[in-house]
Amino acid sequence: MFAIGTVERDTGISRDTLRIWERRYGFPTPERNDKGERVYSAEQIQRLQRIRRLLDQGLRPGKVVPLEDEALNKLANTLHDVLLSPGDIDPAHTRLIDLASCGDIPALNTALEQALAREGLSSFVLDTFAPLTKAVGELWAAGRLQIFEEHILTRQLVRFLDVAMSRVGHPPGNPEVLLGTLPGEQHALGLLMAEALLINSGRATLNLGTDVPLDEIVTAAERSGVSTVALSFSGCCTRNTIRDDLEELVERLPPTVCIWIGGDGVRRLRRLPPSVEIMSLESI
Amino acid sequence: MFAIGTVERDTGISRDTLRIWERRYGFPTPERNDKGERVYSAEQIQRLQRIRRLLDQGLRPGKVVPLEDEALNKLANTLHDVLLSPGDIDPAHTRLIDLASCGDIPALNTALEQALAREGLSSFVLDTFAPLTKAVGELWAAGRLQIFEEHILTRQLVRFLDVAMSRVGHPPGNPEVLLGTLPGEQHALGLLMAEALLINSGRATLNLGTDVPLDEIVTAAERSGVSTVALSFSGCCTRNTIRDDLEELVERLPPTVCIWIGGDGVRRLRRLPPSVEIMSLESI
DNA sequence: AGCATTTTTTGTCCTAGACAAAATAAATTT
DNA sequence: AAATTTATTTTGTCTAGGACAAAAAATGCT
Structure with a gap:
């Protein structure tokens, strides 16, 4: 039996969220120890992990968390079939x-x-x-x-x-393209692939990696004198603030710097600020 | 200005702890936004990070958190001198x-x-x-x-x-040592150095990287059949639950598996569960 | 279909108290 | 004096139910 802190650690679902799911959806249903604290069974933790996977696919908690085991299995299978056609x-x-x-x-x-x-x-x-x-x-x-x-x-x-x-090898000269992802975005592979293509075509890069605060990107771009800032947005990052972030970037970066965006997350973007360009790996 | 969740993420100090420090020690002293929520300045976050470093050195919150800037500087310098003679x-x-x-x-x-x-x-x-x-x-x-x-x-x-x-090159055969850090620990370099030394001495490794849930470590260890699980705890690892985690690991891992721990974070550990061994890079 | 507005859903944050585990200090015994 | 046991302080985690805004979905309108 596991305490709520352990469950948070193992499922990545915060305490607050665990408690509020219990209140709203009737799951999970932890027992209580003699202190009155929630204790979760291994089965419930496993189910929470499965639920998390489904949520990461874009399903909504209200449609998933209250489900019985059977319905959950069915849903998981359906999704499995769709994704891996x-x-x-x-x-x-x-x-x-x-x-x-x-x-x-x-x-x-x-x-x-x-x-x-x-x-x-x-x-x-x-x-x-x-x-x-x-x-x-x-x-x-x-x-x-x-x-x-x-x-x-x-x-x-x-x-x-x-x-x-x-x-x-690293192309000589100052970096031309700065790569990075904004906070919350942990997927580094898109950046790496872009970097590989750029380096292979002789352009020097500066890869800041993932989860970089916006003002750090601005500072780094100014200091390094790059001509381009390339950002990657993965599909599972559904932040609607992407557009706001981009607008802030456009405003704070030197006007000569152009912005590339790529990754599965950019598809849902409609209007883009000027000087922001959608790039695919193929077009590098 | 930053919300408490951001501060928790950036300092590794939990919300609960941040709130209770404020109540008990009078620091931090966040302002409030129009919603009545705490908002922390960059300066306070920086000071929290410094405080965390001091706590990681074994100092106690009651002696450090309430300090004024000057006294904190003095303490940090003393410690700094000791560390970097x-x-x-x-x-x-x-x-x-x-x-x-x-x-x-x-x-x-x-x-x-x-x-x-x-x-x-x-x-x-x-x-x-x-x-x-x-x-x-x-x-x-x-x-x-x-x-x-x-x-x-x-x-x-x-x-x-x-x-x-x-x-x-990767040594042939099944991996002998599994490497990883527990959730919350983002420092990969310690693991990498250990891996390099192991590989260089001909032992195959399985590096799970950072931020791995405990039960995933257990599963991976069972599936891969390693004889050793090596964990790294950086100095700024704030989880006070290292010992609990280790005890849980000892209990859930096959009894033949031994556990190595390393990194700056292990210094403050006193009693260790049996079959847990403190390793330095030199002793690999 | 595309866009703007309303409604629902959802996660984070709030307060203030309780309590046990860990660390320290004190008392006792060897 | 050193080691062990006991008392005291320190400290972090957990509880409750409410509040609220951001995100998503639904609705209405070109």
Whole structure:
């Protein structure tokens, strides 16, 4: 039996949210210890983790949290089918995905090395690495990967691209493009792929990584004298403040700096501030 | 101005604790927005981060939190002097630190490459990389680095070690040591250094990275069949529950698995559960 | 269909008190 | 004097139910 702090830690759902779900939706239903504190069973924690996965897919708590086990199973299966429809997966990548999902890291690395050697960095990133990244995300969303498996895979993919980039070497001169994600956005792979393509075409980059406060991006852009700031927005980041953030950026950056945005999250954006440009990996 | 949730995230001090410090010690003293919610200034956050560092050194909240700026400075300086006595800084690393703090990434990389070639991976990690990591942390704590500079530096250091490890290659066979940090702990460099030393001595590793839920560590350890689980706790790791976490781990892991812990955060631990061992990088 | 406005949903924050685990101080025994 | 036990202080986590605004969905309007 686990205390609410433990549950928060293991599910990523805050105490406040756990308590308010209990009040509003009747789940979870922890027992109480002699102190009167909530204690959660392992089963409830597991169900909370499943619920979290569904929420990350964009489902709403009111439609998911109150569900009985059966309905929850059904919903998870439906989503699984939709995300992993057979047509989506290129057979050429099936082996890579299999290696990824069974956790055979050395074999995965070897296969990636071969693909890289065969295709060259640019084609490799566009045709092999990016689809693989997407497949991992879908497997994770479908619950076919444990959290730790996804951790390991992402780490390996990051590492692989880092190594590939180091072979190309850092282009000389001052950086031209600054890369980063805004706070709340933890997905680094999009940035890395963009960086690899830029470096491969001889343009020096400055990668700030994920979760960078807006004013730090401004400061870094000014100090480094880049001509472009590239931001990545993943699909699961649904913040409606993207537009506000972009407007603030446009206002605070030097007028000569142009802004690229990319990632699955930009598709839902409609009107964009001027000097903001949607970029895909292909167009780099 | 920042909300309490942001402060919790940026300082690692929980909301509850922030509120109760305010009540008990008269610090922090956030203002209120029109909703009546606490809003913290950047200065207060910075002071909270300094306080946290002092607490991580083993000082008690009651002796530190209520202090005025002056007394806090004095205390910090005393401790700083103890930590960074002049003999501690190897002149050979001064140049690396300078390159790091002025943001000249290519030059830093070159210098690191030279040191690596000269010393070999193990000595390099122990004698050059680890002190450099520490120095970056000190610079950051002393406010001599912007956030984005620290982001970039850390990224570069991670990348450099990843590349160095990839040259050694992944040892064959099943992984022996699983590495990771518990939720809330974002510092990956300690893990990476340990991994580099392990790989260099021919032991296969499985690095889960940072912020891994405890039960995922258990699952991963069971599935991968490792003989050792290595955890890193940085000095600024605020969770006071390290011992609880360790006890839970001991209980849930197979009895044959032994646990290594390392990092600046383990110093304040006194009694440890059996089968938990404090490891330094040197002893790997 | 595209856009603006209303309604519902949802997570974060509030207060102030209770309590046990950890750390320290004090008392006792070896 | 050192070690062990007991008392006291310190400290962080948890409780309750209400309030509120941001986000999402639903509705109305070109």
